[in-house]
Amino acid sequence: MFEARLVQSVILKKVLEAIKDLLTEATFECSDCGIQLQAMDNAHVSLVSLNLRSDGFDKYRCDRNLSMGMSVPCMSKILRCASSEDTVTLRAWDNPDTIVFVFESPNRDKISEYEMKLINLDQEHLGIPETLYSCVVKMPSQEFARICRDLSQFGDAMTIACSKEGIKFSAAGDYGTANVKLAQTAETENQEEAVVVEMKEPVKLTFSCRYLNSFVKATPLCAQVQLSMSAEVPLVCEYQIGEIGHIRYYLAPKIDDEEEN
Amino acid sequence: MVLDSLDAYIEILSGYIYDDDKLVTYKWLSKELEIHVNITKQVLWEFWQRYRKEKDLEATFMLIGYLEDGEMRIEVVKESHLEGAKEKFTKLISEHLYSLQKTLPDLELLAMVDDGDCQYSAIKCKEAVIRSDDELLKLRWGTQWQKVKQIDSDNKDKKQVAGKIESKAAEKTNIFDKKGPAGKKSLKTQKGAFNNFFNKVDHQQVSVNSTSPKVTEKTEEKKDGVNNVGNNKTSKLAKSPPTESKNEISNAFNSFFGKTTGVSSKESDSEYAKNAVTGMEVDSSPKKESPSMKKDSSMTDSMIENNKNITNSKKPTKTNKSTSKSRGKKRQRSGGTHSAENKRKRITVISDSSEDEEESQEEEKFEEDIVPEEVPSPAKTTAPSPPLVKREQGKRKIRKILDKTFEDEDGYLVTKKVSEYVSCSDEEKEVTEIEKPKTVVHPKNSKNTKQTSIMTFFKKS
Structure with a gap:
């Protein structure tokens, strides 16, 4: 039997908001350690990796490892039925074909149960190599969201260049060009507002704005976002999910066409 | 000729003559209507037959024939002078309408009418080229x-x-x-x-x-x-x-x-x-x-x-x-x-x-x-107009001046500059070359970059 209880259902709601733009179906791997999800978007350009540790849950029980294929839009609908204050409990039997979402109001006078059919999904688990990134930038997630939104108006692609001074976002298109530079902030400042660049060597990569705009849907989860980049490897865009876990987005860079040919 | 197309032609012709005040020669008309010159002659004739009595309409005729001395003569005359002109010919080979117009104060005005198109010409031979x-x-x-x-x-x-x-x-x-x-x-x-x-x-x-x-x-x-x-x-x-x-x-x-x-x-x-x-x-x-x-x-x-x-x-x-x-x-x-x-x-x-x-x-x-003396007026060697181009059986041909050598009757070798229509393969290529749209994964991308797949970085485990 599998049972996971989370007092703050709002976290789960936000997680679903953060992945529903990219994914339509996803397999939730439930184990003793917690719930993990890894899925690519349909175009196989980005990858979402979600990790919710078992100790982050208020109550967690997983007798057997389960792989539950779920429709993300359906799950999102169900989670929308929960109030922010509700407590959510996920419950499934061994070898399940359904999963039950139980929402309890804070004073327990309202209990809602939603049962969702599971779907069979092909397992497409990718091994993500451990990488030491050339640049790791921590910055306010809202700032990042804002930059992505602004620059996507100028071009389909955004170039992120990272140097000692800071991080530069630029986009070029038919209307013109846009450049946003963020300098490293002093350490004394508020940590949530800090821009911290840990750099081994400068990096300049180009990414599709469309995917970045999907990633920043995770902004409500965390005040800070961490961008990890190395030349010619995917960008990692990581948001912490409270004390429970994290969600990581991997985005393949755009490369010059000539090089490819 | 199909009757309704004739009517259509006549309507168009009427527009040219009465609305646009054009001097309509059969050649020009053949170019405009894209029909053979012989058909335009019929169209002009039909039009003339219908409207000569009713409206202001002046016609000119082209006469081709032999004179008394056996010489050939081609002449364009106004209707009023037609009979007189005909008398000069001993044998009339061809007589047809040359042009129709509302009024024609000067016959020379016909010279200002645009050329016809050799495509619709009745004369089909390689010598029949319009001179540069x-x-x-x-x-x-x-x-x-x-x-x-x-x-x-x-x-x-x-x-x-x-x-x-x-x-x-x-x-x-x-x-x-x-x-x-x-x-x-x-x-x-x-x-x-x-x-x-x-x-x-x-x-x-x-x-x-x-x-x-x-x-x-x-x-x-x-x-x-x-x-x-x-x-x-x-x-x-x-x-x-x-x-x-x-x-x-x-x-x-x-x-x-x-x-x-x-x-x-x-x-x-x-x-x-x-x-x-x-x-x-x-x-x-x-x-x-x-x-x-x-x-x-x-x-x-x-x-x-x-x-x-x-x-x-x-x-x-x-x-x-x-x-x-x-x-x-x-x-x-x-x-x-x-x-x-x-x-x-x-x-x-x-x-x-x-x-x-x-x-x-x-x-x-x-x-x-004679040693060629200093020339007072050297001419331009290049043609002032762009080379003439025509299409023949789908092939683009360009008019070029070519040096041709041949033996004349006295046994001399004569090199002559002859202008000929030559199919121009180079330019043909230019025309046929159609730019194939490049297959780019993200054609919108102005920087000509390609979106890579995450699969190229992370392998299935």
């Missing part, structure tokens, strides 16, 4: 241009492209433009100028109206038309088929050209035409030296005088002694009037070749004897 401005110039202003060309070709042979000469040529051309009222430019480019020309010279016509059949097309088809204008303007002027003057002229020409061209002087009357024509053609032979040019002009002047005396023409005598006038006259004689221009231009090449052979032959002799 350059060629026309050469024909019309033989000596000077020919000389220049000769020199130029000499230079070319030595691989010395004479930029100097060319620049000189340009200058000279300008000078000529100033000198001659008619200018040295071609009909096509200077229609306006040509009109001036006609206004000025129609009083000093020399009625050269016949040619030998061989060179038929070269002579002016519209001499009568010109005369008609004269009639209109000086109403008292009688129709003047000045046979006497012909003789005079031909004799004059004979005496003049006999020596230089080496064309054996034949009996005058039938021969005159030949000479009259060669007058212009021989002109173009390089033999002509500048003194002879002078002679020529003086001769023409005297001819004009003769003509006047003999025909007792009542035309007001204007000052026509200047070289420019005589040049104008010569030009008129050789160039002819314009409405016939297309036809003439097409066919001339045949007759030309024989002439050219003679010419080139003579050229050779000439070159032996």
